[in-house]
Amino acid sequence: MQLQTKDTLATLHLDPRTKLYLLIVGNVALFLAPSLLYEIALVVCVVILGILVGAKRFTVRMAAVYAGMVVLHIIGTNYLTGTLQIAIVTFTVFIRKIFPCAMLGGILVSTTRVNEFMAAMNRIHMPKAMVIPLTVMLRYFPMVHEDWGYISDAMRMRDVAPTVKSLLTHPARTVECIYVPMMMSALKVADELSAAAVTRGLENPKPRTCLQEIHFSVADAVCFILFTLFMSVSIWLKLKGGAG
Template sequence: MSGKRHKKGLWLDPRAKRFLILMCVLSSMFAPSLAYQFFLVMLIAILGAFFGKWKYVIKAVCFYAVICALTVWIMAEMTGTLRTMFIAFLGLFHKVYACGILAGIVLTTTKVNEFLSAMNRVHAPKKLVIPMAVMLRYIPTIQEDWRYIKDAMRMRDVSPSLAGFLAHPGMTVECIYVPLLMAASKAADDLSVASVTRGIENPNPRTCLVQIKCGAADWGVMAVAVAYLIFELCVRGGVIS
């Protein structure tokens, strides 16, 4: 069965999103310099804006700009062991940040039924598909529980911030992190049972109300991702100076 999509903003096939994550990992790995990392983050931010995630990408870009400025300052001003320590940490941070932003966009814009139908089209193994499908519902559920716990603890003057943890570590762990761990464990059990109840292990082909197919937008976005990766490889190889 097929149907129309009523969501605002861009819609991409889940298979195209998986391909974008792969290209993002490779592009971040082979980025010749910090400027190329920043440009990669900007490309992901533009993609997120098309998805309607304006607040998310604006915060992500602003935070990354601060980190880039800090990195440049450390490389120019610091020396010795302290500089080496910070550069090693920030180097790892720069490599994973773009991938983290894209993963957040994919998680918040992909429905479980669309993901399962797309994976069924490519005949992906159930051992891989089922854990990823549960993860798509698990992370938003934990985020929702985290917001509820923070709101409830603010009424008791318990802050989830770093300053609150340093001021009252025992109270913060008891009132925030322990309930969060208990909610996380309960959510994992509930989602597993719900998935089995809804027939996630059914070997028959799945149906979906949304048409799962790669359109012009999918091919266009994937082409841009491949082109940027090729451009980075050419820069690293000295083909483009």
């Protein structure tokens, strides 16, 4: 199972510690964004980052969904009224806040190898109780996504598609043929990864080695400063607005 699913045309390599920092700081900045334009500017930076580090396909797809939510939000705000407006605007605001965070998380998962991540976390002396679950998580989501593709392909041969329409028209059959196998597969993957973690000695207290050099670069510094600036401005504007 290959964890790293990034495109081959990656022009930027960031330290795993930088990616984890950007994930945390980016989430804070997004949830505290004072305006839609400010939020869009931050998302544009995330999209550019995702393309540069090699997660182009994933980033473009997520950006397209986010753009659709922004358009729907503008339509709901300016052209709808009453209960429908409240429902549409509330839904789009929720999705707008979640998708960029998921985009940052997806970039971290798809462009970071397990050995790189563990070596980087050991450099900052993160406790094993936190490193091991995070490491298992890095492998869990790609494996579950792969199993989802296999199950979906198999069920399409039986005319059962994993779509909302199929769930509404044939709910019992869809749940039985797709979602139940998916839940069983997810549980099996969790057990397999736990066993693999013990077998590979992830709980070994000795310092780990890594063939790939882990270090900060100019790109790490630029991303660090840019996202910290976004978060600082978001917090400052939020406090200023609250004080006013």
